[in-house]
Amino acid sequence: MAQPVPELAPLTPGARLVLDAASLLFYERGIHAVGVDTIAEAAGVTKKTLYDRFGSKEALVVSYLQHRDARWRVHVAEQLARVPEPGADRVLAIFDAAISWSDENSPKGCSAINARAEIGDGHDGHPVFPEVARQKAWLRDLFEELCTEAGVQDAPEMAEAMMLLYEGAIVTVGMETFPEPFAVARRWAAGLLAQD
Template identity: 85%
Template sequence: MAVSVPELAPLTPGATRVLEAASRLFYERGIHAVGVDTIAEAAGVTKKTLYDRFGSKEALVVSYLQHRDAKWRAHVAQHLARVPEAGRTRVLAVFDAAISWSDEYSPKGCSAINARAEIGDGHDGHPVFPEVSRQKAWLLDLFTELCREAAATDARSMAQAMMILYEGAIVTVGMETFAQPFEVARRLADVLLEADGL
C-alpha cells in the first residue's frame, strides 16, 4: 500500500512566509492566542496580504493543519518504504515514524488534537473540525490496510487498537506525563500483533 500524500496548491512567497509564521505561532502558543496582527508582523507582510492569500484566519488554520499533515504523511511514507513486505514490522513502522517525528515536530503533541481542543465540539460549522476528522480517519484507514495486508484475524479491530495506542502516545507527548510514550506504545503494539500470530 502506498501512502497518499495530498497535493497542496503552490503558495506565493508572501503566502509561504505567512504560513510558516502562522504554523510556528499556532503550534507554540495556540490558535486563539495568536492574532492576525502577530502573524503578519512575524511574516513581514501586511494584514491585507494575509487576507488576500488566505481569506480568513480560519482558512489559514486549515492550511496550517493541511501542510503539517502532508509533511507527516510523507514522513510515514518514507518509513513504510523501508519495510516493503506486509507484516508486523510494517504496521510497527508507523510507530517508528512517530518516534522519529515527535521530538522535532510534535514536542507539544498533535497539532490536530490541539486544534480540536480549541474549537469546541465542531457543531458550529468551524472549518477546522472536518480537517481534523479527515486526518484521523486517514490514519485509522492506514492502520486498517496495514493490518489487513499483514493478515490480522480482525484487521479493523486490530487497527482500532493500534490507533488507540498511537493517539494515547501522542497525547502523552503533549502532556509530558512520562518519557518516550511512542516507544511504550510500539512495544504494546508489538505484543498485540504477535499475539495475533503476526
C-alpha cells in the same frame, strides 16, 4: 494504498511567509492566542497580504493543519519504504515514524488534536473539524490497510487498537506524563500483533 500526501495548492512567496509564521505561532502559542496582526508582523507582510492569500484566519488554520499533515505523511511514507514487506514490522513502522518525528516536530503533541481542543464542541461548522476528522480517518485507514496486508484476522479491530495506542501516545507526548510514550505504545502494539 491510502493517499500518502494530499494534493495542496501551490503557495505564492507571500503565502508561504504567512503560512510558515502562522504554523510556528499556532503550534507554539495556540490558535486563539495568536492574532492576524502577530502573524503578519512575524511574516513580514501586511494583514492585507494574509487575507488576500488565505481569506480568513480560519482558512489559514486549516492550511496550517493540512501542511503539517502533508509533511507527516511524507515522513510516514519514507518510514514505510524502509519496511516494504507486509507484516507486523510494517504496522509498527507507523510508531517508528512517530518516534523519529515527535521530538523535533511535535513536542507539544498533535497539532490536529490541539486545534480540535481549542476550537470548541464542533457543532458550529468551524472548518477545523472536518480537517481533523480527515487526518485521523486517514491514519486509522492506513493502520487497517497495513493490518490487512499483514494477514491480521480482524484487521479493522486491530487497526482501532493501533489507533488508540498511537493517539494515547501522542497525547502523552503533549502532556509530558512520562518519557518515550511512543516506544511504550510500540511495545504494546507489537505484543498485540504477536498474539494474532
